[in-house]
Amino acid sequence: MHINKSVFSGLPVVFAALLLGGCATYSSSFKPIEQEIVAHRPAKALELLEKQKLSGKDALLHLLNKAMLLRMMNDYSGSNAQFEMAKKYIEQFNSTSVTEQTASFLVNDSTQSFVGDPFEQIMIHIYAALNYLELNNVDAARVEALQVDVKLRKLASMNKNALLRSDPFARYLSAIIFEDMSDWSDATIAYRKAYEAYQAHSKSYSLTIPTSLKHDLLRMLDFQGLNDERDKLSKQFGISNWKSHKELRQQGEVILFLSNGLAPIKREHTVSRAGIGGQIHRISLPYYEIRKNGFSHARLYVNGSEQPIRTEIVEDINNIAQKTLAANMPAIAARTLARVITKHKTAKEAGKNHGLAGLLVNVVNVITEVADTRSWLTLPGDIHLGRLPLPPGTYNLELELVDHAGHTISRHQYKDVIVKRGRKTYLSHHWVSPAALRRK
Amino acid sequence: MHALKKNIFIMALIAGLATLGGCGGIKVKRTDAGETIDLSGAWNDTDSQQVSKEMIDDMLEQRWLRVFKQKNRGKAPTVIVGDIRNLSHEHINTRTFIADIERAVINSGEVEFVASKGERGEIREERVDQDLHSRADTRKAMGQEIGADFMLQGRINTIIDAVKREQVRYYQVDLTLISLKDNRKVWVGQKKIKKHIEGSGLRF
Numbered sequence: 067m068h069i070n071k072s073v074f075s076g077l078p079v080v081f082a083a084l085l086l087g088g089c090a091t092y093s094s095s096f097k098p099i100e101q102e103i104v105a106h107r108p109a110k111a112l113e114l115l116e117k118q119k120l121s122g123k124d125a126l127l128h129l130l131n132k133a134m135l136l137r138m139m140n141d142y143s144g145s146n147a148q149f150e151m152a153k154k155y156i157e158q159f160n161s162t163s164v165t166e167q168t169a170s171f172l173v174n175d176s177t178q179s180f181v182g183d184p185f186e187q188i189m190i191h192i193y194a195a196l197n198y199l200e201l202n203n204v205d206a207a208r209v210e211a212l213q214v215d216v217k218l219r220k221l222a223s224m225n226k227n228a229l230l231r232s233d234p235f236a237r238y239l240s241a242i243i244f245e246d247m248s249d250w251s252d253a254t255i256a257y258r259k260a261y262e263a264y265q266a267h268s269k270s271y272s273l274t275i276p277t278s279l280k281h282d283l284l285r286m287l288d289f290q291g292l293n294d295e296r297d298k299l300s301k302q303f304g305i306s307n308w309k310s311h312k313e314l315r316q317q318g319e320v321i322l323f324l325s326n327g328l329a330p331i332k333r334e335h336t337v338s339r340a341g342i343g344g345q346i347h348r349i350s351l352p353y354y355e356i357r358k359n360g361f362s363h364a365r366l367y368v369n370g371s372e373q374p375i376r377t378e379i380v381e382d383i384n385n386i387a388q389k390t391l392a393a394n395m396p397a398i399a400a401r402t403l404a405r406v407i408t409k410h411k412t413a414k415e416a417g418k419n420h421g422l423a424g425l426l427v428n429v430v431n432v433i434t435e436v437a438d439t440r441s442w443l444t445l446p447g448d449i450h451l452g453r454l455p456l457p458p459g460t461y462n463l464e465l466e467l468v469d470h471a472g473h474t475i476s477r478h479q480y481k482d483v484i485v486k487r488g489r490k491t492y493l494s495h496h497w498v499s500p501a502a503l504r505r506k
Numbered sequence: 507m508h509a510l511k512k513n514i515f516i517m518a519l520i521a522g523l524a525t526l527g528g529c530g531g532i533k534v535k536r537t538d539a540g541e542t543i544d545l546s547g548a549w550n551d552t553d554s555q556q557v558s559k560e561m562i563d564d565m566l567e568q569r570w571l572r573v574f575k576q577k578n579r580g581k582a583p584t585v586i587v588g589d590i591r592n593l594s595h596e597h598i599n600t601r602t603f604i605a606d607i608e609r610a611v612i613n614s615g616e617v618e619f620v621a622s623k624g625e626r627g628e629i630r631e632e633r634v635d636q637d638l639h640s641r642a643d644t645r646k647a648m649g650q651e652i653g654a655d656f657m658l659q660g661r662i663n664t665i666i667d668a669v670k671r672e673q674v675r676y677y678q679v680d681l682t683l684i685s686l687k688d689n690r691k692v693w694v695g696q697k698k699i700k701k702h703i704e705g706s707g708l709r710f
Contacts, residue, residue: 150597157546161671161705205592212595216666223669 092124092176093331093439099131100328103444104500108138123166123179126155127440130182133193134444138496142197149194156181156190171405174350175398175438183394184221185386186442188214188233192381195239196323199492204246211240211256229270229389234263235381235449238279242321245286246490254286271385276378278453281308309455318485320454320463322366324377325446325496327359330387334437345413345428347406350437351399354388359447360499361467361475366452369462377450384447398438405435446496458487467497475499547675547703549598549662557679558606561695565683566616570692574655584618585611585683586654594664594677607658607681620654656683656692671705 095118102111112135120128133148159179169177181187195210214236222231241256261283264275280303287296289311300306336350365374409431417424463480478495485491574583587608592598604622612619621629636645660681667674676698683693 154546157705206597209592209595209597212664212666216595216668220668220670 091332091334091436091439092127093333093441093443096331096443100443100503103135103138103328104498104502106498108135111135112139123177124440126152126159126180126182127442129155130186130190130442131444133190134496137193137197142200146194146197149190149197152190156187170401172408173434174405174436175401176436176440178438180440182442183387183390184225184230185233185383185390186445188217188236189383189442189445191217192236192239195243196492196494199243200494204243207243208247211243214240227393228266229386230393232259232263232266233381233386234260234267237263238276238380238451241282242490245282250286250290254283254290254292257283257286267382267386270389271382273382273385274379276380276451278378278451279380280305284308285311285314314455315488316457317455318458318487319490320366320452320456320461320483320485321490321492322364322377322450322452322454322465323492323494324364324450324452324465325494326361326450327447327498328357328502329383329441329443329445329447330354330356331443332391332437332439332441334439336437338432341410345410345424346432347410348432348435349402349406350435351395351402352391352437352439354391356384356388357447358499358501358504359384360469360497360501362470363468364450364452365466365468366454367464367466368454368456374466375452375454377452379448380451381449383445383449387441409435446498447502456485458485460484463493465495547673547701548596549594549677551602553677553699554603554606557697557699558603558610561679561681561697562607562610562614564695565681565693566611566614568693570683571616582616582618583655584620584652585656585658586620587611587622588657588659590660590662590681592662594662595666595675596664598662600662603662611658618652620652626651654686656685658683673703673705675701675703677701 099111099114099118102108102114112132115128115131115135118128129148129152133145133152136142136145136148160181163179166178182190191210191214195207195214198204198207198210214233218231218233218236225231237256237260241253241260244250244253244256257279260279261275264273264279267273268275280299284296284300284303284305285308287293287299288308331354332352333355334350335353336348338346338348341347364377366377367374409428413424413428413431416427461483463483465478465480466474467476467478469475476497480493483491483493571583575581587604590600590604590607592600608619611617620626630648633646633648637648658681660679663678663680665676665678667676677700679697679699681695682691684691
């Protein structure tokens with residue numbers, strides 16, 4: 067009887083500890099930070115992020131979110147310092163840990179070090195490259211393009227799923243960088259690979275191949291003298307007129323990268339059932355909740371001219387994230403099921419010796435069963451691109467963000483944008499609307 | 507009294523645990539700068555030093571130097587280091603590489619060396635300042651700079667082949683010495699480094 071009493075007196079402590087430590091999912095803890103982001107106060111969001119102090123197995127989340135917030139504050143070098151640390155972290159923790167694997171088998175998936183999904187790892191290089199372009203360091207952006215190529219080749223050697231082994235925008239951006247550096251053959255190859263990646267992705271979700279890419283590909287093929295391929299694609303695209311390489315070299319070009327809203331957020335779906343022997347079994351699986359993104363497209367005007375260019379979606383992170391999770395789901399579900407069985411056995415064994423101990427183990431097992439909802443939450447839902455060829459000179463540009471109903475929701479001015487002959491001028495912007503807090 | 511003793515005991519225990527926990531702190535071991543330490547397989551200080559030294563040694567042994575000296579009555583040529591571009595897969599700090607090259611060239615004593623574009627700006631500012639504030643006998647006049655005869659340019663390239671956790675990194679450093687008078691390339695040097703990196707698939 068004395069033993070029972072001591073077990074009872076310890077019970078509240080155990081409960082309290084578990085409730086404090088294990089129950090809240092990562093995505094729900096991000097809410098206050100998100101609220102500052104939608105209110106366009108990235109500095110305040112960064113303050114909250116620093117207070118959250120994620121480390122150890124969650125350190126990567128901290129680095130990635132910090133990098134994105136610094137970008138929003140126009141601190142591009144600071145942002146890249148975080149991305150470099152993130153790359154090192156992934157390199158170190160990308161291998162399978164024996165202890166974490168065991169813990170994930172016994173407790174839950176969140177006990178593993180977060181290294182991100184392949185698309186998230188690729189996004190690191192994409193945003194690092196955009197930062198370097200913003201800093202006017204095209205050489206360094208090219209380093210990122212080469213690193214992404216190594217990463218994509220590695221992914222291709224490990225995955226059969228077309229969605230997981232290619233990334234259209236990573237290729238497209240690389241091509242733009244190569245072209246800016248006059249690496250014509252590298253640019254042609256990268257444009258071609260981008261086109262192939264868009265085709266591969268369009269099999270998994272609805273996606274339109276950007277018109278600008280079709281023009282880019284035709285221009286480079288034409289310049290490189292790859293006439294058969296050029297004619298075949300020209301027919302396929304239904305495009306017979308494009309700005310030639312020579313014409314474009316006489317001009318400059320403004321390239322606009324627009325990050326739209328916030329990436330989908332992982333939530334958990336939980337089912338609890340009373341099973342054999344009165345035990346409670348709980349299964350928690352993650353799913354993505356798509357957030358409402360601010361604009362449908364944007365228009366870029368030159369000095370109040372009538373003819374704007376319209377941006378196109380070049381990376382649909384919403385869909386890529388969902389399809390990646392769907393591809394990983396069988397493995398996640400299998401691990402969860404194996405864990406429920408193990409947990410059932412441990413509770414049953416404990417219950418054989420003492421009824422109350424069995425109950426206690428069951429309670430602990432149920433409370434610790436949470437889904438892994440960790441993901442890079444400060445990524446946008448999608449990325450838009452606009453290409454605007456212009457004669458060399460200095461321009462004032464106006465950007466108009468347009469919502470799904472066709473209303474202008476926001477305007478931005480770019481003063482004194484310098485366009486140089488044969489070169490590209492890069493502009494980037496991340497716009498998050500308050501609607502991002504709502505689900506789609 | 508009993509309660510106090512118990513408290514002291516608990517505090518001692520906590521202090522003991524805290525010290526135990528602190529055992530795994532940062533360890534620093536000082537090493538010689540010449541020692542080769544490969545951590546990640548990326549381009550490091552050893553690569554930078556080795557490549558710059560070997561390439562400059564090669565550059566100074568070649569024909570162009572003798573030809574120049576013959577034509578100019580034994581005068582040593584003046585060289586300037588231009589841009590060394592990083593076209594590799596890594597964010598290489600080309601500034602330390604340029605510094606290594608400059609050191610190797612100057613220490614050879616075979617050629618004269620002039621300050622690069624960035625450095626010159628500061629020195630010119632100083633001369634303008636001297637013109638206003640320094641004593642006449644210590645003042646350095648403007649328009650006395652030595653124009654370089656040759657410019658050293660270069661690029662670092664890499665080829666990476668990777669399968670799963672295995673990687674072969676191949677670095678190629680190309681340096682070119684160009685005559686400023688007539689754009690003639692008088693020397694082209696090349697140095698290659700190959701590294702095989704194997705990452706572990708398991709950790710604790």
